[in-house]
Amino acid sequence: MSGGVDSAVAAARMIDAGHDVVGVHLALSQSAATLRESARGCCTIEDAGDARRVADQLGIPFYVWDMASRFSRDVVDDFRAEYAAGRTPNPCLRCNEKIKFAALLDKALALGFDAVATGHYAQVVETTAPGGGVVRELHRAVDPAKDQSYVLGVLDAEQLARSFFPLGDTTKPQIREEAAARGFYVAKKPDSHDICFIADGDTRGWLTRELGEAPGEIVDTTGEVVGRHRGAFAYTVGQRRGLALSRPAPDGQPRYVVEVRPESNQVVVGTADLLGVNAITGEHARWCGPAPEGVAEVGAQVRAHGEEYPARAWAQDGRVEVRLEGRVRGVAPGQSVVLYEGTRVIGSATITAARLERSDAAAPVG
Known part of the structure; x- marks a missing residue:
């Protein structure tokens, strides 16, 4: 239970379905802020309090499990290392793979629970296997604007067999209406956005603080220097904004990042046709x-x-x-x-x- 509206309704629906439910909030930050900054970030002390309030309304036990060290190692350190190597990671996929459906699920099973339910927007569809037996498949949510099946694509069959996504058949506006009807304080709470451990949304600033400034060249595809940067790690393929090129393209066409070369600390820019x-x-x-x-x-x-x-x-x-x-x-x-x-x-x-x-x-x- 993250403290948001989605996990609150997910917990309520699992209870309605007849399951014995326990609410768990994951403490993922070793220095959680007391209050969230607008709609950015998550897993703050405020969020834990919101989750506990919902659990109290539902009459279910509630626990906070400290997974900050595991999250730091498997998600934050991975994110930092990937950018330092010139790659563009997705920390939400890594969190689902390593934390929510590995560390959390493993601990839950060890304590005697059967499965983990979350507020992700996706559907689990049960079908009959050719040789008999039930097969659980992961499908897109009915609400394309909220579909989160992409970030759940790291689940394997064993993890999927122990996972429930009660919101996948409902749109987000309907979830908020249901939360309000249930009297949940979080019914109008804004969604969290961006990367949860970069609460201000400034990924470049975070990377610079973590990796240090590393000035280098921005070059075109011929090797000509057309600008300078303060760290190649802050750029990703397809990026156009924030390049601050000192020399425009001869034909006046906009230029994009087409390659990041961490070994030479260079960022290569070119025309849009090179991105396809x-x-x-x-x-x-x-x-x-x-x-x-x-x-x-x-x-x-x-x-x-x-x-x-x-x-x-x-x-x-x-x-x-x-x-x-x-x-x-x-x-x-x-x-x-x-x-x-x-x-x-x-x-x-x-x-x-x-x-x-x-x-x-x-x-x-x-």
């Missing part, structure tokens, strides 16, 4: 069920609230290869590609490379 890619290689594959066999026709999504693109995907030599039907701009190493079959999540992989391939450099036959 149709081939993605991923590692650290996580399958929400059986891995696809051969070449699978899929939908591929590379951002949390981004568009889904028609593609083909297959596993090869421990990697996941994805070939998009068209070009996609701004795909950066470190992001995750999540694969779908209709509304069902197949799995995910961390992007290690993205490139433009000619049409005849296609997927293997199969």
Whole structure:
């Protein structure tokens, strides 16, 4: 229970469904602020108090579990290291993989609980396997504006079997109405945004404080110096704003970050046409069920609230290869590609490379 409206209604719905529910708030910050800053951040002392108030209204036990050290190691340190290496990570996926559906779920099972329920907007659909038995599948939420299946694409089949998402069949306005009808104080509480451990939303400032300033060159694709930066880690592929180039492009066209080179501390800029890619290689594959066999026709999504693109995907030599039907701009190493079959999540992989391939450099036959 984060202290927000979503987890409050999720807990209430689990009780209504007949489950024996215990509320757990995760203390993830080693120096939680007393009050939140507008709608940014989460897991503050104020949030813990809001969660406890809802638990009291529901008449359920409530605990605060301290996972700050684990969160710092598995999420914050990973985030810092990925940016230092020139990659663009998604900390919400890592938190779901390492904290909410690993550390939290493992502790819950060890204490005798059966499953973890959260306020994520996604659906679990139970189907019958060909050989009998029930299979739990992860699907998109009915509310596309709030769908969080992308950040849950790191769940494997065992974790999915122990997970409940009671809000997936409801829109956010309906959830707020339900919370108000139940008398929850948090019914109108604003959603948290951005990265929870960067409460002011200034990712570049946070990285600079953590990694220190490292001045270097901004160059074009010919190697000509066109600007200076204070740290290559603060840039990501596809970025246009904040480049402060001292030398405009000869043709006057806007320029974007097309590559970050941490080894030389250079940021490379180029025109928009250089951003389009149709081939993605991923590692650290996580399958929400059986891995696809051969070449699978899929939908591929590379951002949390981004568009889904028609593609083909297959596993090869421990990697996941994805070939998009068209070009996609701004795909950066470190992001995750999540694969779908209709509304069902197949799995995910961390992007290690993205490139433009000619049409005849296609997927293997199969």
